[in-house]
Amino acid sequence: MSRHGYHGHGAFGQQCVVVPSHDLVVAVTAQGESQTVFDALWECLLPGLDRPENAEDDELLAARLRQLALPPVPGSSAGPGPGPGPGGSVSGVLDASAEDSALPDGTTVTVDSADGGWLVRFGSLFDVEVGFGDWRESSPLGRPVVASGAWQGSNFLADLVLVTTPHHVRLMVDGGAGRATAVWSTVPLTGPRLELHLRSPLMTRPDVA
Template identity: 60%
Template sequence: MFPRSAPAAQGISSRSIGALLDWFEDRAVEGHSVMVVRHGHVVAEGWWAPYSADRPTLLYSVTKSFTSVAAGLAIADGLLALDDRVVDVLPGHVPDDISEHARRLTVHDLLSMTTGHAGDSLGEAWELEPDDLVKGFLQVPFTGSGFAYDNATTFVLARMVEQVTGRDLREFLGERLFRPMGAEHAEWDRVASGRAFGFHGLHLTTEAVAAFGELLLRGGRWGDRQLVPREWVELATRPHTVIPPSEGDSARGYGYQFWVSEHGFYADGAFGQQCVVVPSLDLVVVVTSHSPEPGATPDAVWECLSPGIGRPGSARDDEVLAERLRRLAFPLVAGSAEPGRTARATVAATADPPLPAGSPVVVESVEGGWRVRLQPIGEVEVGHGEWRESAPLGRPVVASGAWQGDTFVADLFVITTPHRVRLVVDGGTATATWSTVPLTTPELALHLRAPLMTRPDVA
C-alpha cells in the first residue's frame, strides 16, 4: 500500500520515534504493532513477535470510525440525511410504547452519541429485546444530556446504512473503501444473524489501518480517486461536542464516531488499538497493543514525535531504529523441554474462564515442543524455544511453552486479537487465565472460530 523510506528522508528524527517506543516501555504498554507514516511513506514499522505484518487484528471500537465513513457514503449518495429519524428508516423496529424523545432521534444524534442515554445502553438494550437490539435501544430510558459513549448507537447506525443502501455493511465498505485501497483481508465479527456489530469486530492489518488514516489525512482521497467526500471527512473529524480534559486522556471532543484531540483526531479501540492522524505534521501513527492507559497514545505521539519533525538525524540513527524495530518480541516461556514427558489434568474453576471448568487437558510431547489437547477446542501446537501455530477451529493460535520443575506452562496467543491465555498444568490441576478478558466473551473457543459470532440473533 505504502512506499517505504528512511525517517531522515521524510524529515523526521529516528530518535523521536525511539522516544515513542521508550514511552511504551516506561508505562508498561504491551505493544503488538506500530507504524509511522510521514508524507505518505512508512518510515517506521514493527511487530512484537509472534504478531506479524500479514495478520489482521481485532480493532475493537476503531470499527466505529469505519461505520461513520459508511454513513457518510450513504449520505453522499443521497440515500440518507443527518436529520433522518431512526423511526422512519427502521419502522419495523419501533416499539409500541416508544417515547417522544426516542421518536425524535436522528442520524446526527447517533453519529455524535448525543441521543440522551445516560451511558452505554448496549447491555440494557439487549436485555430488553434479545432478538432486536434496535428496538431495545429505543426503549432504554433517555435520562442523560449531551455526549455519552454508547456502543448501541453505532449498531443502530449500521442497520440504517444497510436499510437505505440495500447492502450488508461488510459488502458496502468492501466495494467502496477496502478494495479500492487494496485492503483485501478485512474480517468482521458478527452477531448470530450474521450482521456486523458495526461498533466493534473489524479485523485489519496494521498497514490497512494506516491506509485508512492516510485516506482521512488526504481528505478522503486515495491516489487519484476521491473515495470519501472531503466534506464528510471534515465534518466527521471535527468536534460536535466538547469533552473536558482529563488526566491520561487525549480526547478534547467527539466528532462523528471519531475522537478529536488537541493536535488532530483519532480512532480508538479497547485495550489500545489506535489510528492517530496529525494533519499539521502530515503524520499518521497506528498502534495495536494492550495499553493500561487508554486514550493516552495521541498525546504521546505529539510529545515524542513533534520535536523530531524537521530535525532528521543521521543514517546511523535510522539503522539503530530499524534494528530495534526488528528485535521487538514477546519473551518465549522459559524452562526445559524434557522430551517424552506428558501430563493430564482437569481445568479448575476460575472467574471469566477461557476453558470450561472440569474439562480435560492432555499435554503430549512431540519433536520440538508439545501437542496440547483442550476441550472443546482440539489440538493446539506449542513450541519450545520457538512459536508454533495451529488453527484447530479456524483462526490461528500461536504458542510457546516449557516445563518449570513439575509445572507445565504455555502462553497461547489468540494472535488475531489483543488477548492471550496462560495455561498452567500442575499435577492433576490445570488453570487457564486471560491476560485481559475479551469484551465479547471469555470462551476461548469462540475467539478461535472465524468469524466470531456471539450475542443473540438480532432481527
C-alpha cells in the same frame, strides 16, 4: 481530537491515531495504557518525522524493531517424560472455577511433545501448537494464535496470544494433581469462551447462526 490530529480509543488501551499533517496513522492492538502511547507519539515519533532522512537512524530503527518480541514463557524444556529436548507429557481436567476461566469446566487438557515443542489438546474442542523459547503459530479453528510454553517443575505453563487482539490466555497443567486452569489476561468484551475467539470468521455470539 488529540493534541495532533484525532484518535479512536478502544477497550483495553487499543488505539488508532491519525495525524493528517504528517500523513501518519498509528494502530495499536496490544493491551496497554493509552497515555503511554500518546507520550511516545508526541515526544518521540512526531519530532523524528520532522528531521531529514538519515540512513544511520533508519538502520538503528530497523535493528530495534527486529529485536522487539514478547518474552517466551520461562522454564525448562524437559518435562517428567524421558529423553532430551522439549518433551514430557501431562494431562489435567480443567477447573473453570478459576476467575476469568477461558474454557468449559471438565475439559481434558493433554500436553504431548511434538516437533521441538508441544501439542496441547483441549478435549475435542481444538489443538494448539506450542513452542519452547519462541512462539509457534497455529490456526486451530481458522484464526491465528501464537503460543509459548515451558515446564516449571511438574507443571506445564503456556501463554496463548490471540493475534490482532489485546488478549492472551495463561494455561497451567498441574501434572501431580491432574488439574488444569486456563485464565484470560483480560476477558474479552464479547465473552470468555476461547473457542469462539479462535473461529474464522469471528463468531462471539453463540445465539447467531
